Amino acid sequence: MLVVLRVNRRCLALAAALVLLAVLVLRGDLLDRAISVFKASRRLPIYSVATEEKKVALTFDAAWGAERTPRILEILRENDIKATFFLVSFWVEDYPEMARRIAEEGHEIGLHSTTHPDMTTLSREDIIWELEENRRIIEEVTGRRPWLFRPPFGAYSDRLLAVAEDELGLVTIQWDVDSLDWHDLSGPAMVERVTRRVKPGSIILFHNNGKHTPEALPGIIAYLRSQGYEMVPVSELLHRGEYYIDHQGRQVAKPGSSLEVKPR
Numbered sequence: 001m002l003v004v005l006r007v008n009r010r011c012l013a014l015a016a017a018l019v020l021l022a023v024l025v026l027r028g029d030l031l032d033r034a035i036s037v038f039k040a041s042r043r044l045p046i047y048s049v050a051t052e053e054k055k056v057a058l059t060f061d062a063a064w065g066a067e068r069t070p071r072i073l074e075i076l077r078e079n080d081i082k083a084t085f086f087l088v089s090f091w092v093e094d095y096p097e098m099a100r101r102i103a104e105e106g107h108e109i110g111l112h113s114t115t116h117p118d119m120t121t122l123s124r125e126d127i128i129w130e131l132e133e134n135r136r137i138i139e140e141v142t143g144r145r146p147w148l149f150r151p152p153f154g155a156y157s158d159r160l161l162a163v164a165e166d167e168l169g170l171v172t173i174q175w176d177v178d179s180l181d182w183h184d185l186s187g188p189a190m191v192e193r194v195t196r197r198v199k200p201g202s203i204i205l206f207h208n209n210g211k212h213t214p215e216a217l218p219g220i221i222a223y224l225r226s227q228g229y230e231m232v233p234v235s236e237l238l239h240r241g242e243y244y245i246d247h248q249g250r251q252v253a254k255p256g257s258s259l260e261v262k263p264r
Contacts, residue, residue: 042158043158043161043162043165044161044245044247044249045151045156045161045172045173045174045245045249046171046172046173046174046203046238046245046249046250046251047174047175047176047203047248047249047250048175048176048199048201048202048203048248048249048250048251049201049203049237049238049239049250049251050201050246050250050251050252050253051200051201051237051239052200053200053201053230054200054227054228054229054230055200055201055229055230055231055232055236055237056198056200056201056202056203056204056224056229056230056231056232056237057083057084057202057203057204057231057232057233057234057236057237058076058081058083058084058204058206058231059083059084059085059086059110059150059173059175059203059204059205059206059234060072060083060084060085060086060206060207060208061085061086061088061112061150061205061206061207061208062085062086062087062088062091062112062207062208062209063088063090063091063112063116063152063207064091064209065208065209066091066094066095066098066208066209067209068208068209068210068211068213068214069095069098069102069208069209070098071214072206072208072213072214072217073101073102073105073107075214075217075218075221076105076107076217077105079221079231081221081231082106082107082108082231082232082233083107083108083231083233084107084108084109084110084148084173084233084234084235085102085107085108085109085110085208086109086110086111086112086148086149086150086173087099087102087109087110087111087112087134087138088112088113088114088115088116088134088152089113089114089115089133089134089137089138090114090115090116092137092138092141092142093137093141096141099138099141099142100141100142102142103142103143103144107233108148108233108234108235109138109142109144109146110146110147110148110149110150110173110234111131111134111135111138111146111148111149111150111170112134112149112150112152113130113131113134113151113152114129114130114131114133114134114137115130116152117130117152118152118153118155119151119152119155119156119157119160120155120156120157120159120160122160124159124163127159127160127163127164128163128167128168131149131163131164131168131170132168134146147169147170147171148170148171148173148234148235149164149170149171149172149173150172150173150174151172151174154174154175156172156174160172171238173203173234174203174249175203175204175205176197176202176203176249177194177197177198177202177203177204177205178205179193179194179204179205179206179210179213179216179220180193181206181207181210181211181212181213181216182207182210184210184211184212185212186212186215187212187215187216187219188216188219190212190213190215190216190220191216191219191220191223194216194220195220195223195224198224198229200229201237201250203234203237204220238251239251239252239253240253241253241254242254
């Protein structure tokens with residue numbers, strides 16, 4: 001009788017442990033679902049484009065310095081590639097001839113703020129000023145009126161996206177492949193990093209004055225070409241028409257959409 005009682009106690013203890021484990025798993029599942037719902041409720045910029053076409057976009061942020069920009073433009077011209085340059089206002093004011101050259105050589109220009117702040121810390125009014133002043137200066141110097149926007153540092157919030165997109169009609173662009181040229185990565189290391197991560201629809205981040213960017217670009221371009229990729233400006237990579245942004249920040253076209261994304 002004592003043996004049976006001990007066995008039953010062991011069974012009860014095991015059953016209790018299994019119940020506790022099930023509760024913990026359930027709570028974890030519910031927590032995961034809650035996190036997923038929270039993420040889904042947050043606004044996201046476009047990090048990449050969901051596509052089967054072998055197209056990618058080369059993008060360059062310009063905020064400090066310009067001595068390496070001419071060589072970057074030469075490489076792009078030699079390879080007949082149009083890229084997208086996101087320009088900060090004070091950079092445009094410091095290097096107006098370079099900003100004009102970027103536009104004259106057919107590259108796309110996007111907004112990158114006026115003073116390069118962390119825009120998640122700004123009020124609605126300050127966000128509007130940063131973007132409208134940025135657009136005014138770029139348009140005044142280059143004749144282009146940008147409709148793409150990349151936040152400084154890649155920092156964004158629901159408020160920033162609401163103001164930029166809903167009030168000012170911009171499309172917010174991030175990246176899914178970071179060359180790390182801003183970290184002074186060597187040319188070969190940048191080539192290896194980018195080519196290992198790139199996929200159809202990727203948006204690749206460079207900087208106009210990265211120390212080893214001119215060294216890395218030819219190898220990256222050669223690899224992409226060998227794999228059948230076409231390099232296009234961001235606006236040509238984006239889906240035309242209605243879309244949604246999934247939890248990974250990929251722009252996904254809605255089935256049957258026929259409207260076009262146009263500069264606003």
